[in-house]
Amino acid sequence: xxxxxxxxxxxxxxxxxxxxxxxxxxxxxxxxxxxxxxxxxxxxxxxxxxxxxxxxxxxxxxxxxxxxxxxxxxxxxxxxxxxxxxxxxxxxxxxxxxxxxxxxxxxxxxxxxxxxxxxxxxxxxxxxxxxxxxxxxxxxxxxxxxxxxxxxxxxxxxxxxxxxxxxxxxxxxxxxxxxxxxxxxxxxxxxxxxxxxxxxxxxxxxxxxxxxxxxxxxxxxxxxxxxxxxxxxxxxxxxxxxxxxxxxxxxxxxxxxxxxxxxxxxxxxxxxxxxxxxxxxxxxxxxxxxxxxxxxxxxxxxxxxxxxxxxxxxxxxxxxxxxxxxxxxxxxxxxxxxxxxxxxxxxxxxxxxxxxxxxxxxxxxxxxxxxxxxx
Amino acid sequence: xxxxxxxxxxxxxxxxxxxxxxxxxxxxxxxxxxxxxxxxxxxxxxxxxxxxxxxxxxxxxxxxxxxxxxxxxxxxxxxxxxxxxxxxxxxxxxxxxxxxxxxxxxxxxxxxxxxxxxxxxxxxxxxxxxxxxxxxxxxxxxxxxxxxxxxxxxxxxxxxxxxxxxxxxxxxxxxxxxxxxxxxxxxxxxxxxxxxxxxxxxxxxxxxxxxxxxxxxxxxxxxxxxxxxxxxxxxxxxxxxxxxxxxxxxxxxxxxxxxxxxxxx
Numbered sequence: 001x002x003x004x005x006x007x008x009x010x011x012x013x014x015x016x017x018x019x020x021x022x023x024x025x026x027x028x029x030x031x032x033x034x035x036x037x038x039x040x041x042x043x044x045x046x047x048x049x050x051x052x053x054x055x056x057x058x059x060x061x062x063x064x065x066x067x068x069x070x071x072x073x074x075x076x077x078x079x080x081x082x083x084x085x086x087x088x089x090x091x092x093x094x095x096x097x098x099x100x101x102x103x104x105x106x107x108x109x110x111x112x113x114x115x116x117x118x119x120x121x122x123x124x125x126x127x128x129x130x131x132x133x134x135x136x137x138x139x140x141x142x143x144x145x146x147x148x149x150x151x152x153x154x155x156x157x158x159x160x161x162x163x164x165x166x167x168x169x170x171x172x173x174x175x176x177x178x179x180x181x182x183x184x185x186x187x188x189x190x191x192x193x194x195x196x197x198x199x200x201x202x203x204x205x206x207x208x209x210x211x212x213x214x215x216x217x218x219x220x221x222x223x224x225x226x227x228x229x230x231x232x233x234x235x236x237x238x239x240x241x242x243x244x245x246x247x248x249x250x251x252x253x254x255x256x257x258x259x260x261x262x263x264x265x266x267x268x269x270x271x272x273x274x275x276x277x278x279x280x281x282x283x284x285x286x287x288x289x290x291x292x293x294x295x296x297x298x299x300x301x302x303x304x305x306x307x308x309x310x311x312x313x314x315x316x317x318x319x320x321x322x323x324x325x326x327x328x329x330x331x332x333x334x335x336x337x338x339x340x341x342x343x344x345x346x347x348x349x350x351x352x353x354x355x356x357x358x359x360x361x362x363x364x365x366x367x368x369x370x371x372x373x374x375x
Numbered sequence: 376x377x378x379x380x381x382x383x384x385x386x387x388x389x390x391x392x393x394x395x396x397x398x399x400x401x402x403x404x405x406x407x408x409x410x411x412x413x414x415x416x417x418x419x420x421x422x423x424x425x426x427x428x429x430x431x432x433x434x435x436x437x438x439x440x441x442x443x444x445x446x447x448x449x450x451x452x453x454x455x456x457x458x459x460x461x462x463x464x465x466x467x468x469x470x471x472x473x474x475x476x477x478x479x480x481x482x483x484x485x486x487x488x489x490x491x492x493x494x495x496x497x498x499x500x501x502x503x504x505x506x507x508x509x510x511x512x513x514x515x516x517x518x519x520x521x522x523x524x525x526x527x528x529x530x531x532x533x534x535x536x537x538x539x540x541x542x543x544x545x546x547x548x549x550x551x552x553x554x555x556x557x558x559x560x561x562x563x564x565x566x567x568x569x570x571x572x573x574x575x576x577x578x579x580x581x582x583x584x585x586x587x588x589x590x591x592x593x594x595x596x597x598x599x600x601x602x603x604x605x606x607x608x609x610x611x612x613x614x615x616x617x618x619x620x621x622x623x624x625x626x627x628x629x630x631x632x633x634x635x636x637x638x639x640x
Binding site: 081102104116119180 | 551554
């Protein structure tokens, strides 16, 4: 319980500890999100959301992933109340809030540009939401002190906004939203303005904060790596429609269609030209899958492949020529030619022989690693 | 060597331009402290003309009129112009080009055309309704009309310089529409408002042409008084008034400048 940032308990000692669990459970329940048939159109021709149904569980780190213009930001803005859906319903904690204005929603946002008020100090920025809700200065002060300690802001609270670096602003923006203890926290590409090193550091920090608070986080990003690192579940969006919802491994290893597969970084997609049970014919040759499924595309993940020197006969063995090798230290990325087709492979560098450009090799893949999907 | 000569030449040109701009003012200031009433020879430093000002009821009343006019019109123009500036910002994505031009037109319109139009308009209204008797009231209205565009422009450009997400952050952090104005918008544009007020103030104190056409017999401001007095010849008293006005306007302009430079402080 030390993980809540509430100060109510310390201010009214009589209320604990009996009331705590029930309060925590109530918070959990209050933070589920249900979206039904959400539609949004901008102007006459731009469809931002085309019927979105989605349920987000309490305490989940949920990511909306997709390319720019896919509708992920619009969906987040509808959750915040900054945009109104043309059609459909939205409920948080079982309460319909479709028409509730943003200032009456127990939802806070970490904006991409951070949106810290330039006329206020860091401390005043942190207290802004509490002040608007009419909390007394003494209680505000206590809550701000507590969140500053929780996010480890140190002496940042006494700075002016223009004295902060990008990473510091990001953490202040996070603290300014969390201090209100919303049912749901929304994050609109909060790390996209930061350089790579700081970014991965803050990814870890953000994840720890979410796990400790058990708060529902809805996170928007276009970076599939970031989505996989952070999320309990991911929804992949394209053209205002949800393509797939699932845990990172499922979305990465079993994409439901070519769009999701390509967006998750897969290039090895081959049309199935003929099939006999689990035996599939593609431009690469004949391959046997464990469970072929009904899809008309074969997906071969680069990291599931093995390269054997020379020509080795066997099931799911394909003769190939190395046309490109990118050595990356921990692993090497290969481009292989099989007839008129090309295939990407990734080999872990664990002291084994790494074939070189021009080498003749045999590609080997296990039947259980082959997945089919539809276009 | 040639580069050095050029540099010296340009520096000289800078000082020449400054002299060109400020020498006439300097002469007025100097002669306001002249001990004699000669406009040609400086005989010694004295404050007698400033003392004479204090005893001149006509000048004191003109000064009072100028202040009432400048402060009242600036306050009202600030309120109206602020709303217009915000409206222009809110609807900046719409195609409002010609409307914006209508707001700016008074800035470039010749004062004399503006003054005559205002006068004609007020006379017609007065003839029909008995309202708008020429006097401080009509002058205040006329001054507001030429101050509004400046206020609107300053407020608008302050809003444009802000991150638009700030408005959403205020909503997201539980601020009702009224609280957004009080706790976010007004404090954020405060430097712009102060700057706009002092600019309006100087515009009003400076104005002669429009004031002249819209004034009544009892509402002479300092510029109108000076114009009347000068027909009898330039007296050292006029120099003293002019010096005080230079000081007041310079101060107001300086305040306006300081606050307009306070960007995202």
